Amino acid sequence: MLAILSAALLFWAWVAPAAAQPASGKESPEQVCAGCHEDYVAGYAASKHGVTADARTPASKGSCLACHGQGALEHAKQGGGKGVGGIFSFSDPKVPAETKAAVCLDCHQSGPRVNWQLSSHATNDVACSSCHSVHSGDKDKVRIKATQFQVCGSCHKTQRAQINYPSHHPIKEGKVVCSSCHEPHGSVGPNMLKKETVNETCYGCHTEKRGPLLWEHPPVRESCVNCHTPHGSINAPLLKARAPWLCQECHSAQFHPSTLYSGTGLPPAAQPGGTAAQQLLARSCLNCHTQVHGSNHPSGPRWTR
Template structure:
């Protein structure tokens, strides 16, 4: 009888404790990085998804900024993803918006999540850009959760661009090139990758983009060289060439693409046999048009002569 009473007493104590524990409110999960991220970080914590928590080291992790989005702002509420995660031994269904490599949403839907905040400024025409029309997503170039976004640094940006633009990567390896491999410039120095003009340039035209640095070539000149005024890329390849000054080919071959031999008859390379001022012989020396025509981008000579407009010094 004493044993029975002892067992009943223990059982009563256990039931009372269980009832008290059931009535005690559960502690709400706490946010780890972003405001309101507890819904996601309950599963995606430092053990299972440390790369996701690295967003705290980026601008998207600045909790003091009221504009900072939470997880659901970009990924959607994803109620089904939360409710069915881990059930049946299978993978959780995809989140609503995307940024999921296993179950990605459409490129348009993924970009829409970013454009909710980043639509203005240089990205205002993103939908009409070449990148957008070819289903390139923001996450194709940007690492949203990574504290080191390579595309935002001059030295590492070309690595990201060269993933697709392999021809330009090869051109930058040529002897004459803009200092992009050296880190003094980046692709975005000339290009607005979110823009809508044909080459996604930082300025409305090729010339305006070049004039951002090469102001001395802008003019206006008394005597304008028409190819220069039309398009710098007629003579230059900005990514790199095997000829000095980024020229597509060396003079006189480059110049003779437009200029016939009327003023300078066709000549074989060679040296004059004696002292002479004849252009039919001097044109062979060095085979360089710029030996005489030094102001090839435009001349300001006001001398009243037939040769004043020939871009000589």
């Protein structure tokens, strides 16, 4: 009796792993993988990757095997485990980022991805899977406005801190996101900006600053970041320093005194009993030069109107 029981146990131990495998032509790769990765398969099936009617998707090119390789079946056959069966894993730190990205680029070749190879992300060992959660379907954090900054901020910590400064672009408020200005897959512009220059990117929202203007302010025409810090500043509105100190970085030799707040050398106050110093208290160059971005007024060469 004991011999029969032992033989039965041995038989069960031999057939149990095989029972989890698909009979030829009866189970799809998704069904095999769902045995352990049910959540991943469900997210994949709900995403664009899982649309079988689209000839461009992994679902029409072998499903899980299209990205994870034929080793995925051997991986399942051997009971799973990290690296078992030669499966291609995007979470394996030993696999180079370039190799991981190459799998995605096999399909995602058009649009902004054409600049990926020369992007700052690609040259700094960032892979597509470093930012994207492929199996999360429509819940990919980097594609959702409310959560995109969490993904970007996990690496770009300086910019994450700047967004918390008193003056900042309304990212936390949900009005803009990192990809409103930046193209994360690479671009021909500096710092992966969506446009060719800083100014062209800014003009996308700040169209009133574009011009053409009769009287232009040269540093403004050159680059907005000459005066502004785009992610955040302790000085409103996103200025690199408070005026007049910001202005005096360029305008150090002029008819105004170097310490403008003293009022020395300026005309008497217009109001009776007032002084120039009182007029200028807690104010700046912008008190007079209101059109600092440029002016179209015939009498505006000093940007005062």
